[in-house]
Amino acid sequence: MAMALRPIDNALPTTPERPKKQAKVSVPVQKQPDSGVNDENRAPLPPPSVDATVDYVPSENLKPIQDPESNIQGLIEGLNSKDWIKVCESLNNARRLSLYHSSLLAPLLEKVILVVVKAMKNPRSALCKTSIMASSDIFNAFGEKLLESTNSDAFDQLLLQLLLKASQDKKFVCEEADRALNAMVKSMSSLPLLHKLRGYVSHGNLRVRAKAAVSISNAVSKMALEEMTEFGLVPLLQMAADLMNDRLPEAREAARRIVIAAHKAFMEKEEQEAWESFCQTNLSTIHAQSLFKVVSSQ
Template structure:
């Protein structure tokens, strides 16, 4: 642990010396939506792929305590390459020194959220990769960070997966997939239900996709004897199906069909069609039940 101001200064100085390749600082402005807008003269050509290193190719840090302390300064730099380097350091902390990172996580997360919303794609992608490693390292502890703020980190991830450049969309989807793998199904359902009626149809399609994956995960756990949150979320899932089934996006409609099929196969596989209809009718009312069962 770092206990004195002198030690903090010394550690910060040590870390700054590691950034041997410097470019001229660039001004950064923030718009009303909280998105960082890069300005100023572009630096010389930089190979940004060094910031996309696979987790298994990263190495432990020699002084994780000092690195964690200096991270708070580096991740807030106006120099985007310094930010990307700091995000890579944060990844190494998450992978090899999670206890050190946990001490500063509450301070680091708002900056990570801001960089995920960056209009500079290389910064955004690096931040998304970092978020993936954070989710893997901390799992359910990330819940509060995914939900807090407006827009929340989860809302930003859903938007990035639906509306950004292709390589950013792909990275955001990998981050969301890690979220599904790392967090409990009950928590996932509660978070995703809040976004079922998002005003953007492309975002709704992404929500439908990961809601379906969450149900698949929960049903697999049910087969292994683990308490299944789907057992007491039928009504909310059917309401989601009713929202998605006539959506403009084909992906949302397909997810609605899959969700309805999984619910029927799991809970009403050996019963008559009349019992299945009455089950849906109790949750949605007769007109909606007729409509979605006819569509699906």
């Protein structure tokens, strides 16, 4: 006799079994040998440190060029080369030409200045330093003629880059830029230089303000009262009074030197009472008092 089957309507539903999670498998990747060729799917290799391959030749050790006429023909091409070492070599040739063959370099001076500015912006420290050294030799060789032989904008770009490089953290670049700024002040008349520098004492970068203030104080120390008056003795003293409240000690010390130089020049023509009267008449009481304090503390 056949057995009756039990209905399964009331049976508990069964939970479907979850699929097993697949285990992660580490597949070793064989490191590809460096063939020196950049794969388009790989980041390019960082450039090797090459500063040691560049010679930073002091100006006094530079020698004249044997055949300057031939060298000058390829100078601009070398300066615009994509090979940065070639650019450094051309910058050193520009230095030699400026010191020993300046008449040949003069017609190309503006083009050279623009390349110097471009090289200063380069992240390679060797190229940056070589270009700063080139600017020092150009200042020493051409002096006043630099403003006459170049577009005003080219000189302004050069000045800004030197102030920026003198304000950065890389010590050997900063020191080289300081030397270039000193060469600029020594080789050029103070009056046109002050007009170029005056805008930078209100620059947003406090280090740039300080470096500009130092250059201004060095330029003012060379000036007679007549030149200061031509520039504007009141604006000069006002500038110094403002800088004495600057955040950086370097800027404040430069401001003190400006006041002392202006007072010394003034006293060669006038008496102390005239100095005090001049300051009280043309400056605010607070600024006049700060100038008097500087002079009395000498």
